[in-house]
Amino acid sequence: xQLTTDNASDPAADYLIAPDPTAPRLTRRVAxxxxxxxxxxxxxxxxxxxxxxxxxxxxxxxxxxGDYPDYLALGFLKNQGMLSGADDVVGVDYDxxxxxxxxxxxxxxxxxEKLEKKTxxxxxxxxxxxxxxxxxxxxxxxPATPVRSSWLYALAHKINRTPSLYLxxxxxxxxxxxxxxxxLVYMEDVGRHNAVDKVAGWMLAEGVDPADKILxxxxxxxxxxxxxxxxxxxxxxxxxxxxxxxxxxxxxEVGLTLIGRMKGQRFTCLSGEDRLVRDMxxxxxxxxxxxxxxxxxxx
Numbered sequence: 001x002q003l004t005t006d007n008a009s010d011p012a013a014d015y016l017i018a019p020d021p022t023a024p025r026l027t028r029r030v031a032x033x034x035x036x037x038x039x040x041x042x043x044x045x046x047x048x049x050x051x052x053x054x055x056x057x058x059x060x061x062x063x064x065x066g067d068y069p070d071y072l073a074l075g076f077l078k079n080q081g082m083l084s085g086a087d088d089v090v091g092v093d094y095d096x097x098x099x100x101x102x103x104x105x106x107x108x109x110x111x112x113e114k115l116e117k118k119t120x121x122x123x124x125x126x127x128x129x130x131x132x133x134x135x136x137x138x139x140x141x142x143p144a145t146p147v148r149s150s151w152l153y154a155l156a157h158k159i160n161r162t163p164s165l166y167l168x169x170x171x172x173x174x175x176x177x178x179x180x181x182x183x184l185v186y187m188e189d190v191g192r193h194n195a196v197d198k199v200a201g202w203m204l205a206e207g208v209d210p211a212d213k214i215l216x217x218x219x220x221x222x223x224x225x226x227x228x229x230x231x232x233x234x235x236x237x238x239x240x241x242x243x244x245x246x247x248x249x250x251x252x253e254v255g256l257t258l259i260g261r262m263k264g265q266r267f268t269c270l271s272g273e274d275r276l277v278r279d280m281x282x283x284x285x286x287x288x289x290x291x292x293x294x295x296x297x298x299x
Contacts, residue, residue: 011158011161011162011163012162012163012186014182014183015162015183015184015185015186016184016185017068017184017185017186017187017202018162018163018186019162019163019164019165019174019186019187019188020067021163021164021165021167021168021169023067025046025066025067026045026046026065026066026067026165027043027044027045027046027165027168027169028043028044028046029041029042029043029044030042030043030044042169043168043169044169044171045065045165045169045170045171045172045190046065046066047063047064047065047066047190048063048064048065048066048099049061049062049063049064049099050062050063050064050066050069050072050073050099050100050101051098051099051100051101052072052073052076052077052100052101052103053100053101053102053103054077054082054103054105055102055103055104055105055108059076059077059082060076062076062191062194063190063191064189064190064191064194065165065172065188065189065190066099068187068198068201068202069094069099069101070092070094070101070201070205071187071197071198071199071200071201071202071205072101072189072194072197072198072201073092073094073101073103073201074089074092074103074200074201074204074205075196075197075198075199075200075201075202075203075204076194076197076200076201077103078197078200078201078204079196079197079200079228079231079232081231083103083105083204085204088105088106088107089103089104089105089106089204090104090105090106091103091104092104137227137230137231137250137253137254140230140231140254141254141255142230142233142234142235142254142255142256143211143233143235144235144255144275145211145212145235145236145257145275146275146276146277147214147235147236147257147259147272147275147276147277148180148181148277148279148280149267149276149277149278149279149280149282150181150279150280151178151180151181151214152238152259152262152267153265153280153282153285153286154181154286155176155178155181155183155214155216155238156216156240156262156263156264156288157285157286157288158183159174159176159183159186159216160288162183162186164186164188165188166188166218171190172188172189172190173188173189173190173191173192173194173195173217173218173219174186174187174188174195174217174218175187175188175192175195175196175198175199175215175216175217175218176199176215176216176217177199177202177203177208177213177214177215177216177234178213178214178215178216179212179213179214180212183216185199185202187199187202192217192218192219192225193224193225193228195217196215196217196225196228196229197228199215199232200228200232203232210232210233210234210235211233211235213234213235213236214234214236214237214238215229215232215234215236215237215238216238216239217237217238217239217241218239218240218241219239219241220239220241220242220243220244220247221237221239221241221242221243221244221247221248221251221258221260222244222246222247223244223246223247223250225237225239225247226247226250226251226254226256226258227250229256230250230251230254230256235255235256235257235272235275236256236257236258236259236272236275237251237256237257237258237259238258238259238260238262238267239259239260239261239262240260240261240262240263241260241261242260242261243258243260243268243270248270248271251270251271251272252271255272256271256272257269257271257272257275257276258270258271258272259272259276263288264285264287264288265282265283265285265287266282
């Protein structure tokens with residue numbers, strides 16, 4: 001994967017995929033009034049339903065901002081254990097008129113009959129869980145890939161300065177696939193699980209090796225976020241937000257490096273301390289501009 005050198009003047013220049021906050025379908029201008037009763041007009045995030053089919057079976061309707069529907073469909077099905085790999089996928093068809101994606105496989109699967117149609121909401125909680133959440137983790141051990149604290153500081157600094165829908169309109173989550181100190185693919189959506197699934201779908205479509213990657217998320221480090229990251233084969237998960245106890249427990253069981261509360265010069269590691277290389281004095285880490293600070297408590 002060929003990457004260009006870092007571009008300090010344009011934080012989004014070196015991404016393979018970066019947010020496009022100017023895309024007309026992703027936000028709309030809405031008029032209102034501020035706390036003084038004065039007229040204001042702000043950008044608000046759009047959300048629309050996307051129905052995902054696996055072959056002839058309707059699987060789920062997800063509320064999403066509508067970008068990268070093919071990656072979202074692939075990633076959702078992969079993270080739910082419905083796709084074995086990219087080789088099994090023979091086609092992905094998106095119909096923008098009816099907001100539908102059909103993922104076609106070489107052979108019929110049994111998963112279509114196991115999952116009844118449900119609606120996956122845009123709220124913080126994922127609206128669909130397929131079978132046992134722990135399915136697929138039995139015997140899983142992630143690669144013991146080291147992660148440097150200098151990478152974490154560099155990633156947080158660059159990601160937080162990247163133009164995004166969050167900075168434009170808020171009310172959205174971000175997930176970034178990284179390698180070393182370089183963010184590669186930055187996805188956003190109204191639900192954090194959608195953002196993760198888009199990254200998973202891109203990785204599946206491009207045949208990306210997860211062993212040396214870091215997944216950065218703006219949401220809480222819950223059990224489901226840890227499980228999805230582990231099932232994707234990514235050995236490190238980091239967030240500005242906090243942890244849940246079950247998320248930490250699962251991370252420790254599968255050997256996932258779990259880093260949260262990553263704000264400015266601070267972070268907390270609750271799993272994988274032996275794989276964390278502290279190669280930078282926190283005092284030398286780049287400081288955050290107040291303009292680019294994101295609340296760490298958002299789910």
